[in-house]
Amino acid sequence: MTIALEGGPLSPEAVEEQRVADGKRVGRDPDTRSVSLLEQKRKVVSSSIDVPHARRSEEEVDMDKVTAAMVLTTLSTSPLVRSPPVKVNEGLSGSWKENGSAGPFTPSSNNSSGGYWSWSAPSDQSNPSTPSPPLSADSFKPFRVPSLGGVGSGPAGPEDPSLDEQDGSSLLFDEPIPRKRKNSMKVMFKCLWKNCGKVLSTAAGIQRHIRTIHLGRNCDSDCSDGEEDFYYTEIKLNTDSVADGLSSLSPVSPSVLSPPPPPPSPLPALSQLSDSHRPPQYSDTKEPHAGGTTPLSRSAPSALYLIHTDHAYQATAPVSIPSSSSNATGSPSTSFTPTNSSSFSISWQSPPVTFTGTTVSPSKSHGFGEQRSQTIAVLSSPPRATTALSRKVRGEGKKCRKVYGMENRDMWCTACRWKKACQRFTD
DNA sequence: GGTGCCGGGCG
DNA sequence: CGCCCGGCACC
Numbered sequence: 001m002t003i004a005l006e007g008g009p010l011s012p013e014a015v016e017e018q019r020v021a022d023g024k025r026v027g028r029d030p031d032t033r034s035v036s037l038l039e040q041k042r043k044v045v046s047s048s049i050d051v052p053h054a055r056r057s058e059e060e061v062d063m064d065k066v067t068a069a070m071v072l073t074t075l076s077t078s079p080l081v082r083s084p085p086v087k088v089n090e091g092l093s094g095s096w097k098e099n100g101s102a103g104p105f106t107p108s109s110n111n112s113s114g115g116y117w118s119w120s121a122p123s124d125q126s127n128p129s130t131p132s133p134p135l136s137a138d139s140f141k142p143f144r145v146p147s148l149g150g151v152g153s154g155p156a157g158p159e160d161p162s163l164d165e166q167d168g169s170s171l172l173f174d175e176p177i178p179r180k181r182k183n184s185m186k187v188m189f190k191c192l193w194k195n196c197g198k199v200l201s202t203a204a205g206i207q208r209h210i211r212t213i214h215l216g217r218n219c220d221s222d223c224s225d226g227e228e229d230f231y232y233t234e235i236k237l238n239t240d241s242v243a244d245g246l247s248s249l250s251p252v253s254p255s256v257l258s259p260p261p262p263p264p265s266p267l268p269a270l271s272q273l274s275d276s277h278r279p280p281q282y283s284d285t286k287e288p289h290a291g292g293t294t295p296l297s298r299s300a301p302s303a304l305y306l307i308h309t310d311h312a313y314q315a316t317a318p319v320s321i322p323s324s325s326s327n328a329t330g331s332p333s334t335s336f337t338p339t340n341s342s343s344f345s346i347s348w349q350s351p352p353v354t355f356t357g358t359t360v361s362p363s364k365s366h367g368f369g370e371q372r373s374q375t376i377a378v379l380s381s382p383p384r385a386t387t388a389l390s391r392k393v394r395g396e397g398k399k400c401r402k403v404y405g406m407e408n409r410d411m412w413c414t415a416c417r418w419k420k421a422c423q424r425f426t427d
Numbered sequence: 428g429g430t431g432c433c434g435g436g437c438g
Numbered sequence: 439c440g441c442c443c444g445g446c447a448c449c
Contacts, residue, residue, distance in 0.1 A: 399431065418441065421432055 188235045199235070206232040399425050 189206035191198040193214045200206040210231045211217045399422040400412035409417065413424035 401430070414440090416431085419432060419443070 189232050190235050191232050193231050203232075203234075 188199050188201055189203050191200075191206055191209060191214075193210065196214065198206070198209055200209060207229070214231060215227060400416035403425070404411040413422060415421055415423040
């Protein structure tokens with residue numbers, strides 16, 4: 001800080017010093033005092049600006065890590081990542097954008113501790129190579145536990161949004177959404193045999209189809225060895241429009257995202273089970289783009305397909321393919337062949353594009369660190385709503401200040417004196 | 428511009 | 439903690 005930063009002849013410092021001195025002399029005058037303070041502050045700022053090198057690089061590194069993490073997450077598509085963000089949150093609070101030199105400096109907190117298992121673990125789980133079919137709601141639980149423990153280190157984890165989840169008491173909004181329309185789901189069975197896209201409404205039917213048509217067996221179901229299972233997949237057809245899925249992803253308000261601790265599942269749509277428990281604030285909040293979701297749902301007559309294979313290894317996570325008219329991944333059959341299970345990752349990117357046909361360019365979302373949570377944040381962050389909730393509407397009754405006036409400040413209740421919520425004239 | 432008060436800083 | 443203030447949302 002004290003580094004000489006000025007290169008110019010008239011160093012601001014000198015001037016400032018003078019002023020400060022002046023202020024001291026006058027002392028009494030609040031104005032001067034404040035001014036001097038301001039100047040001092042300024043000094044600090046300028047100095048900090050002058051030494052960008054270290055910070056810059058740090059930042060970048062940090063960013064990279066984060067980015068990587070987010071990419072992984074995205075790819076993994078695991079809906080369960082929710083809990084982990086908690087720790088991240090902590091990091092964020094301290095230094096998100098680029099402020100605290102301290103923040104960026106200690107990526108460890110951010111990445112190693114919080115990010116570590118939170119991000120990487122999930123991705124592993126969802127990794128295609130390892131069969132971990134259940135990415136459903138349950139899965140997140142296990143994760144949570146570790147998260148809490150690991151997080152323990154958090155110095156100031158006071159208001160961990162995700163934590164309150166525990167009881168759900170604080171935020172009743174938490175749970176509301178879990179159970180969605182299951183009813184609107186239609187389950188179909190699709191034959192995965194090459195060049196055969198037969199879809200039947202019953203497992204038995206598809207099995208028989210495979211057995212007889214593709215396997216050339218005539219015997220009845222009892223003589224089957226179960227091989228058929230490998231050649232068909234279960235398709236869940238969401239007749240309900242993709243609304244919810246989209247809604248969660250909806251618009252974008254990049255800036256507000258920073259406090260994305262909210263661990264909602266990124267793609268609620270795919271796993272309609274877990275969906276966003278974290279919709280707390282944005283519970284209903286209508287964000288500015290009211291149309292956000294609706295237009296989509298409307299425009300996308302297409303149903304949302306949830307593809308699920310019976311075999312864990314071939315089914316990565318439940319993948320949702322929004323088959324909107326425009327969407328490239330129109331036919332599930334193409335992308336999902338029994339053989340190339342790896343394809344699952346592909347579909348991921350498209351969704352974002354779909355729903356936000358408007359402005360949310362995929363690229364944009366990428367830009368942010370840990371887009372995952374970011375995205376989430378977005379969804380959950382009702383720009384204004386958050387503040388609205390947190391901030392009291394403000395009581396309209398007369399308060400100490402009004403009643404007694406500034407001159408009788410000593411008569412105010414302490415709260416008022418402290419500029420806190422009035423305790424005497426509560427509404 | 429005034430007011431209520433949250434979020435923070437300081438001792 | 440108590441005390442105070444910056445700053446913000448609301449009026």
